[in-house]
Amino acid sequence: MFAKLPSPLLISIFLLLTSCREQEQSAVVAGPAASPVTKTTPQVAQAQASPEAMPFAIFPAQTRELAAAEVLDRGATVYESLCRACHGQDLRGGDQGGPNLLRSQVVLNDQHGELIGEVIQNGRRTPGMPEMPPLQVSAEDRVAVAEYIHSVWANQSGQGGPPSGEEVELDIVVGDAGAGEAWFNAQCTGCHAANGDLQGIASRIPDPENLQNSWVAGRRWGAPDPNADPSRRQVRATVTLNNGDTVFGVLNRRDDFIISLTTDAGHYASFTLHENTTPAVTDIVIDDPLQRHRDLLSELTNDIMHDVTAYLVTLK
Amino acid sequence: MKNLIRTTLTCLTVLSAAPALQAQVDPADLLNPLADEWPTYSGDYTGQRYSRLTQIDKDNVQHLTLAWTVRMNTNIRNTGEVVTVQGGEGDGNYLPPGANLKGNYLMVDGVIYVTSPDHVWALDARDGTELWHYFWHSRGGIHIGNRGPAIWHDSLFFETPDNYLVSLNIHTGAENWHVEIAPLEQQYFSTMAPIVVGDRLLVGTGNDLDSPGFLQAFDPASGELLWKFYTVPQNPGDPGLETWPNLDAARNGGGQVWVPGVYDPETNYYIFGTGNPTPGYTGVARPGDNLFTCTLMAVDVATGEMAWYHQTSPHDTHDWDSAQTPVLIDGVIDGEPRKLVSTAARNGYFFTVDRMTGESIVTKKYGTQSNWDLGVREDGSPIPNPQKEAIIPGAIVSPIEGGVANWQPPAFNPDLGLFYTHENNGFNIVYLTDPDPRGSMGLGGKRVAIVGFDGNAFNALDYRTGEAVWRHEWPGGGGVGAGILTTATGLVFTGDGNGNMVAFDGANGELLWHTRIGNISNGPQTWLIDGRQYLLAAVRDTLYAFVMY
Numbered sequence: 001m002f003a004k005l006p007s008p009l010l011i012s013i014f015l016l017l018t019s020c021r022e023q024e025q026s027a028v029v030a031g032p033a034a035s036p037v038t039k040t041t042p043q044v045a046q047a048q049a050s051p052e053a054m055p056f057a058i059f060p061a062q063t064r065e066l067a068a069a070e071v072l073d074r075g076a077t078v079y080e081s082l083c084r085a086c087h088g089q090d091l092r093g094g095d096q097g098g099p100n101l102l103r104s105q106v107v108l109n110d111q112h113g114e115l116i117g118e119v120i121q122n123g124r125r126t127p128g129m130p131e132m133p134p135l136q137v138s139a140e141d142r143v144a145v146a147e148y149i150h151s152v153w154a155n156q157s158g159q160g161g162p163p164s165g166e167e168v169e170l171d172i173v174v175g176d177a178g179a180g181e182a183w184f185n186a187q188c189t190g191c192h193a194a195n196g197d198l199q200g201i202a203s204r205i206p207d208p209e210n211l212q213n214s215w216v217a218g219r220r221w222g223a224p225d226p227n228a229d230p231s232r233r234q235v236r237a238t239v240t241l242n243n244g245d246t247v248f249g250v251l252n253r254r255d256d257f258i259i260s261l262t263t264d265a266g267h268y269a270s271f272t273l274h275e276n277t278t279p280a281v282t283d284i285v286i287d288d289p290l291q292r293h294r295d296l297l298s299e300l301t302n303d304i305m306h307d308v309t310a311y312l313v314t315l316k
Numbered sequence: 317m318k319n320l321i322r323t324t325l326t327c328l329t330v331l332s333a334a335p336a337l338q339a340q341v342d343p344a345d346l347l348n349p350l351a352d353e354w355p356t357y358s359g360d361y362t363g364q365r366y367s368r369l370t371q372i373d374k375d376n377v378q379h380l381t382l383a384w385t386v387r388m389n390t391n392i393r394n395t396g397e398v399v400t401v402q403g404g405e406g407d408g409n410y411l412p413p414g415a416n417l418k419g420n421y422l423m424v425d426g427v428i429y430v431t432s433p434d435h436v437w438a439l440d441a442r443d444g445t446e447l448w449h450y451f452w453h454s455r456g457g458i459h460i461g462n463r464g465p466a467i468w469h470d471s472l473f474f475e476t477p478d479n480y481l482v483s484l485n486i487h488t489g490a491e492n493w494h495v496e497i498a499p500l501e502q503q504y505f506s507t508m509a510p511i512v513v514g515d516r517l518l519v520g521t522g523n524d525l526d527s528p529g530f531l532q533a534f535d536p537a538s539g540e541l542l543w544k545f546y547t548v549p550q551n552p553g554d555p556g557l558e559t560w561p562n563l564d565a566a567r568n569g570g571g572q573v574w575v576p577g578v579y580d581p582e583t584n585y586y587i588f589g590t591g592n593p594t595p596g597y598t599g600v601a602r603p604g605d606n607l608f609t610c611t612l613m614a615v616d617v618a619t620g621e622m623a624w625y626h627q628t629s630p631h632d633t634h635d636w637d638s639a640q641t642p643v644l645i646d647g648v649i650d651g652e653p654r655k656l657v658s659t660a661a662r663n664g665y666f667f668t669v670d671r672m673t674g675e676s677i678v679t680k681k682y683g684t685q686s687n688w689d690l691g692v693r694e695d696g697s698p699i700p701n702p703q704k705e706a707i708i709p710g711a712i713v714s715p716i717e718g719g720v721a722n723w724q725p726p727a728f729n730p731d732l733g734l735f736y737t738h739e740n741n742g743f744n745i746v747y748l749t750d751p752d753p754r755g756s757m758g759l760g761g762k763r764v765a766i767v768g769f770d771g772n773a774f775n776a777l778d779y780r781t782g783e784a785v786w787r788h789e790w791p792g793g794g795g796v797g798a799g800i801l802t803t804a805t806g807l808v809f810t811g812d813g814n815g816n817m818v819a820f821d822g823a824n825g826e827l828l829w830h831t832r833i834g835n836i837s838n839g840p841q842t843w844l845i846d847g848r849q850y851l852l853a854a855v856r857d858t859l860y861a862f863v864m865y
Contacts, residue, residue, distance in 0.1 A: 058456035058457070059456055059457070059500060059501075059503045060455075060456065060500060060501050061501065061503070063456070088754075092752070092754055092757070093754050099564050100526075100564075100568075100754070100757070102757060103525060103526040103527070103568055103757055103758075105499075105502055105527070108499070108501045108502045108503070109499060109501045109502065127551065127552045127563075128551070128552040128562070128563035128564075129563060129564060168749075168750075168751070170708050170747075170748075170749065170751070171708070172708055172709040172710060172747065173709070174708075174709045175709070209710070209747060209763075209765075212710060212745065213745060213765040213767060216712070216745065216767045216768075217765070217767035217768055218768075221765065253792065253814070254791050254792035255790070255791060255792050255794060255812060255814035255815075255816060256790070256791060256812065256814075256816070256818070256827055256830070257816065257827075257830050257832075274827060293768065294768050294769075294770045295770070297685070297712070297714070297743040297767065297768050297770050298685050298687070298714070298743075298770060300712050301712070302703055302704075302707070302709070302710070302711050302712060305710065305712055305745075306709050306710075309709075
């Protein structure tokens with residue numbers, strides 16, 4: 001019956017009606033009803049100046065306009081004295097069992113304290129969850145603490161990461177350097193030498209995580225090496241044709257249908273595969289210096305990987 | 317979609333005079349096997365993507381011809397032949413994003429309906445001429461993709477990244493109505509192609525921040541919510557709560573429904589997969605199996621109640637959603653005819669399950685490099701290896717976050733009994749960066765380094781065993797993401813990850829045809845126009861239509 005109502009007004013009225021119906025339907029909903037429908041325009045403070053391309057991800061919590069500094073300071077003080085014990089200093093839940101506020105539906109749906117303030121004032125009892133008692137907090141402070149919570153959200157990293165806080169120092173070097181050296185000597189010395197190409201590798205790649213990623217992948221993580229010799233990583237191919245010719249060069253691309261090379265003279269050459277061509281490719285030999293690294297991927301265990309990393313970090 | 321139109325060329329000629337005036341889909345038509353048109357996400361309800369069309373075959377596939385190509389026009393146009401119909405709840409401060417074609421599109425009565433986040437287009441299937449364009453002014457959300465539209469009579473439905481279900485008039489693109497299906501404030505974002513079953517519209521959403529997943533049914537006429545099924549426990553006593561440490565963890569446990577499932581008219585079950593548990597990588601916060609995340613399940617379309625489940629990835633800690641489209645198979649197991657459903661999960665395991673009961677029949681690893689598990693339980697669910705969770709010094713894990721397969725639809729050829737799937741064998745080192753015993757949030761708390769791929773391939777699996785009957789390893793890498801189509805002539809179409817759309821002989825894996833149009837970003841589709849078989853595929857923002865003359 002609504003199939004031909006292009007008028008925006010009628011659509012708005014209809015939207016209102018369906019929203020109401022949606023609320024009324026909650027009796028047949030399996031589980032809690034949908035959260036209250038919010039129709040307010042989101043605050044997009046960062047994009048007011050001029051139209052811009054839509055960023056990949058944008059959510060109200062990360063783009064809202066923050067309250068004034070004095071409100072946030074006041075909110076932080078209230079939070080510290082009344083909320084922290086249960087909900088934690090970083091809002092992610094505390095020792096006394098309060099839930100993580102940063103993923104709380106109340107917090108996420110709240111605009112300026114109207115939902116958070118209601119819970120502070122009246123407390124909350126949810127079956128299966130710790131009970132929250134009502135707290136004696138002024139209306140102004142309820143809004144301030146809500147704005148403070150929203151300000152923490154605004155510092156959230158990407159897709160649901162924790163808020164940026166103090167950097168935690170994590171030591172990834174846990175392996176047995178002696179065992180790693182033995183494994184290295186058995187597996188790697190065909191191409192590498194601790195007193196040769198890898199001499200000082202731990203100084204050139206000082207971050208152990210970057211070093212571990214680099215040696216497993218066979219390509220460098222972190223800052224590029226200005227002295228690196230790119231030819232060491234180049235994949236080379238020899239293509240043999242049925243007229244007796246062979247072509248040798250650096251591999252550009254290979255799929256089921258084509259192979260392309262750049263010869264040492266700098267000439268580009270490509271050959272059709274999988275079809276009756278003249279001349280036809282009769283053989284392809286690929287020389288990939290990183291093949292051993294690829295093969296390693298399925299052989300490595302966590303322990304071997306950690307041991308070898310522990311050894312390599314000693315090569316300063 | 318009118319049955320009489322599909323049979324005679326005379327009627328098709330009449331149709332060509334006014335293609336946009338004829339199109340409509342009776343829900344009963346969706347029960348037909350995939351043939352001349354493509355009226356629902358997978359073409360039909362089985363998810364097989366098995367077309368009965370036979371014009372393109374092994375002998376002539378080499379002669380496919382490019383009929384037309386169109387780069388989707390995302391500009392908002394106020395004048396000209398096509399004036400953009402605009403809607404939305406946003407404040408208009410954003411320009412439309414470029415087209416991003418990662419879905420399955422519908423072809424009904426000579427018109428193709430295409431979606432991209434915030435956009436819908438109707439195109440003449442004969443030459444790609446744009447008939448109308450709709451643009452949704454967004455409030456935000458993750459614009460990662462849109463899996464396609466649904467059609468019910470003469471209404472088209474699509475979901476928006478800011479979580480609205482929008483109904484349009486398929487003749488004009490004019491908006492009928494829109495309703496909010498999940499709160500943007502809780503960081504939901506919506507990509508799924510809605511699925512019409514009778515007079516119900518099944519709708520899923522996505523979320524990467526610890527909010528619960530759910531499937532909803534709406535009245536396609538009015539947008540009224542009919543039922544809402546949560547995939548994770550929401551209240552004391554809910555089934556599956558015993559697989560979580562507490563109610564708070566379960567209520568924030570994820571399990572999103574973001575890829576269309578399949579429908580069995582015999583039982584009225586909608587069968588689909590659910591996404592990963594949250595927080596994604598820090599399982600310390602949620603010891604247990606975490607039901608019903610990463611689970612293949614059946615829900616009664618009439619009531620929204622779960623009929624059965626089979627968990628494909630208990631206690632996932634790698635963001636390996638198990639939301640991929642499953643496939644209905646009427647097969648034979650140990651000499652007995654069985655009603656089955658099969659799925660190739662992102663975690664590298666293939667499953668065949670009795671679709672009446674959920675009984676496990678096959679659990680078999682098809683990701684030949686997958687290294688994250690300790691085998692299979694008696695009930696057919698894999699056992700995760702705790703050593704392969706994110707740890708501070710790094711765990712070497714295959715597959716990578718994107719999985720062995722992903723949302724891109726598989727295919728099944730009932731003549732050959734073969735289930736086709738990509739097999740991506742990536743390795744990453746997964747570091748725990750947030751060792752807090754409370755766990756992190758969403759996809760946070762880890763750092764991932766992709767350290768290589770080894771042997772990406774395309775597989776034809778025997779649905780009765782999960783064994784590869786043939787396997788084609790892509791030279792020079794390749795693989796990753798394209799959907800799959802198979803036909804009654806034994807062909808298999810997909811993308812090779814090296815920029816080629818390819819056709820295999822589905823029986824033995826011989827490559828019969830290729831064209832280098834770029835990496836296919838959706839699944840190839842096929843239909844009949846004016847008595848000729850077309851093949852459609854998308855590459856990022858561009859459609860390519862091939863035809864057999």
